[in-house]
Amino acid sequence: MLDRVDEIIDTFISELNDKRSRELFEKISSGKKLRAKLILKIAPNSKDAPFLAAIVELIHAASLLHDDVIDDALTRRGNSSINALFGNKSAIMLGDILYSKAFYELAALDKEVAKVVSNAVVKLSVGELMDVELSKEFNEDEDLYFDMIYKKTASLIEAASKSAALLEGVDSEKFALYGKNLGLAFQIIDDILDITAESSKLGKPSMHDFFEGKVTLPYIKMYKKLDEDGKKRLLKLYKKELNESETGWIREKMKSTEAIKESVEIVNFLANEALLSIKEYQKDDLERVVRDMVEREY
Amino acid sequence: MLDRVDEIIDTFISELNDKRSRELFEKISSGKKLRAKLILKIAPNSKDAPFLAAIVELIHAASLLHDDVIDDALTRRGNSSINALFGNKSAIMLGDILYSKAFYELAALDKEVAKVVSNAVVKLSVGELMDVELSKEFNEDEDLYFDMIYKKTASLIEAASKSAALLEGVDSEKFALYGKNLGLAFQIIDDILDITAESSKLGKPSMHDFFEGKVTLPYIKMYKKLDEDGKKRLLKLYKKELNESETGWIREKMKSTEAIKESVEIVNFLANEALLSIKEYQKDDLERVVRDMVEREY
Numbered sequence: 001m002l003d004r005v006d007e008i009i010d011t012f013i014s015e016l017n018d019k020r021s022r023e024l025f026e027k028i029s030s031g032k033k034l035r036a037k038l039i040l041k042i043a044p045n046s047k048d049a050p051f052l053a054a055i056v057e058l059i060h061a062a063s064l065l066h067d068d069v070i071d072d073a074l075t076r077r078g079n080s081s082i083n084a085l086f087g088n089k090s091a092i093m094l095g096d097i098l099y100s101k102a103f104y105e106l107a108a109l110d111k112e113v114a115k116v117v118s119n120a121v122v123k124l125s126v127g128e129l130m131d132v133e134l135s136k137e138f139n140e141d142e143d144l145y146f147d148m149i150y151k152k153t154a155s156l157i158e159a160a161s162k163s164a165a166l167l168e169g170v171d172s173e174k175f176a177l178y179g180k181n182l183g184l185a186f187q188i189i190d191d192i193l194d195i196t197a198e199s200s201k202l203g204k205p206s207m208h209d210f211f212e213g214k215v216t217l218p219y220i221k222m223y224k225k226l227d228e229d230g231k232k233r234l235l236k237l238y239k240k241e242l243n244e245s246e247t248g249w250i251r252e253k254m255k256s257t258e259a260i261k262e263s264v265e266i267v268n269f270l271a272n273e274a275l276l277s278i279k280e281y282q283k284d285d286l287e288r289v290v291r292d293m294v295e296r297e298y
Numbered sequence: 299m300l301d302r303v304d305e306i307i308d309t310f311i312s313e314l315n316d317k318r319s320r321e322l323f324e325k326i327s328s329g330k331k332l333r334a335k336l337i338l339k340i341a342p343n344s345k346d347a348p349f350l351a352a353i354v355e356l357i358h359a360a361s362l363l364h365d366d367v368i369d370d371a372l373t374r375r376g377n378s379s380i381n382a383l384f385g386n387k388s389a390i391m392l393g394d395i396l397y398s399k400a401f402y403e404l405a406a407l408d409k410e411v412a413k414v415v416s417n418a419v420v421k422l423s424v425g426e427l428m429d430v431e432l433s434k435e436f437n438e439d440e441d442l443y444f445d446m447i448y449k450k451t452a453s454l455i456e457a458a459s460k461s462a463a464l465l466e467g468v469d470s471e472k473f474a475l476y477g478k479n480l481g482l483a484f485q486i487i488d489d490i491l492d493i494t495a496e497s498s499k500l501g502k503p504s505m506h507d508f509f510e511g512k513v514t515l516p517y518i519k520m521y522k523k524l525d526e527d528g529k530k531r532l533l534k535l536y537k538k539e540l541n542e543s544e545t546g547w548i549r550e551k552m553k554s555t556e557a558i559k560e561s562v563e564i565v566n567f568l569a570n571e572a573l574l575s576i577k578e579y580q581k582d583d584l585e586r587v588v589r590d591m592v593e594r595e596y
Contacts, residue, residue: 016420016424018424018427018428020427020428020431021424021427024427066390066391066394069386069387069390070387070390070391088367088386089367089368089430090427090430092364092367092368092390093364093423093426093427093430094427095394096364096397096419096422096423096426097423097424097427099394099397099398099423100397100416100419100420100422100423103401103416103419104413104416104417104419104420106401106405106416107404107405107409107412107413107416108409108413111405111406114405114412115402115405115406118398118401118402118404118405121394121398121401121402122314122395122398122399122402124398125391125394125395125397125398126316126319126395128391129316129318129319129388129391129392129395130316130318132387132388132391133318
């Protein structure tokens with residue numbers, strides 16, 4: 001069924017009737033299509049599910065195009081980003097094209113579905129702006145962090161699950177909660193891996209978030225546990241290009257303060273909440289999505 | 299009724315529930331609201347008209363935010379642009395927020411209206427990308443220029459007119475044609491004024507388009523009429539910061555080749571087409587919009 005989603009996306013791009021858009025689109029490295037998979041698994045009996053999945057993946061692609069411009073990211077999924085290949089202007093405009101095409105197609109679907117998905121894009125955009133704001137100064141407020149990652153990352157996964165449940169005619173609030181908690185866990189894992197994984201695995205430099213000004217959950221947790229000298233040292237490294245001794249110090253402190261451990265515990269808690277909210281449906285494949293995401297080496 | 303549109307826009311911004319979005323939005327210099335005016339004039343009997351007008355103005359504001367990032371424009375309507383005040387990142391994200399909020403609200407309207415408006419945003423974005431592409435090298439192809447300005451500028455004015463006609467229950471194709479031709483004329487006037495008007499009137503440097511790589515209609519017409527030496531000289535000035543003798547030469551040649559005159563004739567032709575398409579409705583106020591736009595000093 002994912003092939004069907006790709007076919008629909010391909011049709012969307014052809015309908016733009018613009019050679020340059022096609023050319024740029026072809027250079028986007030395709031991802032794991034988590035959102036499309038969720039939609040197809042939640043709404044196996046809906047004829048609109050592949051169509052909705054294609055729309056949501058288009059929205060996700062658009063958001064990543066703008067995200068990479070915002071973050072000055074030169075790579076995405078280990079390949080060159082569109083802004084690196086063709087410049088910021090083309091990346092911004094291709095993002096706008098994909099967004100608007102997705103919204104155009106969304107108008108053909110059920111109104112409630114259209115509202116759920118478009119409302120998520122509002123949140124996603126507000127979340128990106130929050131991310132920009134929070135990256136200006138060292139943020140030690142966990143609530144702000146959670147609000148931001150909910151909007152920036154979890155809202156679209158929540159909307160994918162919820163809208164698919166609407167199509168399938170199952171309890172949309174329960175599936176919304178599944179998607180929300182899955183999305184939060186997903187972002188925190190991403191934030192942990194930025195610290196603990198090898199840069200070769202990440203496809204980008206390790207600890208790049210902190211350099212970009214992003215004080216993610218493990219940093220907030222670590223900061224709180226550090227003594228005054230440690231706090232000062234961490235603040236000095238904020239937004240700096242780090243050498244090996246500095247990244248080594250951060251890694252060591254992430255361990256000794258149990259910042260990573262506590263972050264992983266939150267991931268596990270969220271994953272469990274996600275599983276609980278749809279327990280009654282006994283959806284093995286949706287449970288596996290959660291387990292595959294969580295059960296890994298940090 | 300324009301006050302009502304402003305109130306609705308204000309409500310949209312409040313509903314974002316984000317202080318920073320509000321703060322940035324307040325700094326956008328408000329324009330003449332051409333699109334809102336058209337909608338209100340075309341659909342005086344529709345209760346949804348002010349709501350549609352607010353949505354279309356939000357979309358227009360979003361497109362200008364991204365347009366100013368694309369063009370590295372530091373001013374807009376004589377004031378500092380959002381990208382100049384708060385940086386490209388905030389301008390891109392505020393644009394995404396306004397776009398998505400507009401699309402969210404659009405989902406509450408008639409499906410056909412939602413399709414017309416969202417399809418215009420697809421065209422608008424493709425048009426912006428075309429503009430970026432056409433600005434890379436000297437473009438002497440008039441057809442490409444017209445296709446680009448139709449998409450970039452006229453499509454949303456066309457959609458505003460068409461969707462308002464749908465709400466009012468009058469011939470939407472005729473009003474679409476009115477909006478399209480009005481929009482084309484509007485953009486060509488803008489392109490002429492960039493050459494002929496004082497920079498104090500423009501609120502930006504004169505002949506900035508050419509510096510930005512935009513070969514607008516008068517330049518295309520002038521280029522065709524120049525002899526080989528003139529062509530070479532014009533190509534040499536392309537994308538260059540121009541001194542007074544160079545802008546003087548361009549102005550002189552714009553006159554002697556009748557490039558401005560021919561461009562104005564096309565504006566008049568388009569304006570007349572706009573008037574003809576809705577003649578039977580005897581809408582004085584819509585005719586005045588066209589005349590006010592066209593009857594001016596170039």
